[in-house]
Amino acid sequence: MAARIDLLVTSGTFALDGGQWDVDNNVWIVGDDSEAVVIDAAHDASAIEAALGGRRLRAIICTHAHNDHIDAAPALAEATGAPILLHPDDLPLWKQTHPDRLPDQELADHQMLEIAGTPFQVLHTPGHSPGAVCLYAPALNAVFSGDTLFRGGPGATGRSFSHFPTIIDSIRDRLLTLPPAVAVHTGHGDSTTIAAESGHLGEWIARGH
Structure with a gap:
C-alpha cells in the first residue's frame, strides 16, 4: 500500500529567550498501514502514539529543535522504541529542552530516508534555526517545511x-526550486504550495521578517 499523509494537531507552549506563547503544532504522520514516521513530535506523546493506530514507528524526525517541536519526542521514543533524528547544528537548542537525552541519529543535507517504500530527501534549510531541515517526498508531491516556510511567508527569525x-x-x-505543484506541509497552520509562495520572495525581503 502506498504511503499516505495524516495530520494531528497538538497544543502546548513555545518557550525561548525568556518568553512563552501558546501554540498549535502540526504533527505529520507519514506511512502505510504497517509502518510510519512522525515528523515533529509536539506536546502530546500519548495522542501521537494513539494516532499511529498500532503501526510500527520507524523514526521521529525533527525539522528543528525549538521546544514545541520536540517536547514529546523522548516520551514517544520510549513508548515505541523509535529513534529520534535531528540535524546536529540544532543540538544547542535541543539541550535547552532535553539536557539529559540526546537524539539518536543525525540528519544530513541530501540524506535519503525511506518509509513504506517512499523516499524522502533531507534538505538543510537553516535560518529559523541553524539545523532546520525540510523533508521532500517527490512520490507524495510534498515537502514538510517545519517552520522554514509557511503559507504567506518565511518562519520567524527574531x-x-x-x-x-x-x-x-x-x-x-532549496524550496522555491522544487516543482510548483508540490504541497508545502508546514509546522503550524494551513498547508500551501510552492507555486503559491514563489512569487512573494521580494515582498518578504522588503518586509524583513
Whole structure:
C-alpha cells in the first residue's frame, strides 16, 4: 500500500529567550498501514502514539529543535522504541529542552530516508534555526517545511539562533526550486504550495521578517 499523509494537531507552549506563547503544532504522520514516521513530535506523546493506530514507528524526525517541536519526542521514543533524528547544528537548542537525552541519529543535507517504500530527501534549510531541515517526498508531491516556510511567508527569525538573510537563502535556493505543484506541509497552520509562495520572495525581503 502506498504511503499516505495524516495530520494531528497538538497544543502546548513555545518557550525561548525568556518568553512563552501558546501554540498549535502540526504533527505529520507519514506511512502505510504497517509502518510510519512522525515528523515533529509536539506536546502530546500519548495522542501521537494513539494516532499511529498500532503501526510500527520507524523514526521521529525533527525539522528543528525549538521546544514545541520536540517536547514529546523522548516520551514517544520510549513508548515505541523509535529513534529520534535531528540535524546536529540544532543540538544547542535541543539541550535547552532535553539536557539529559540526546537524539539518536543525525540528519544530513541530501540524506535519503525511506518509509513504506517512499523516499524522502533531507534538505538543510537553516535560518529559523541553524539545523532546520525540510523533508521532500517527490512520490507524495510534498515537502514538510517545519517552520522554514509557511503559507504567506518565511518562519520567524527574531529570536536567538535565527537569521533572516539565511532563511531567505534557504527558501530561495532549496524550496522555491522544487516543482510548483508540490504541497508545502508546514509546522503550524494551513498547508500551501510552492507555486503559491514563489512569487512573494521580494515582498518578504522588503518586509524583513
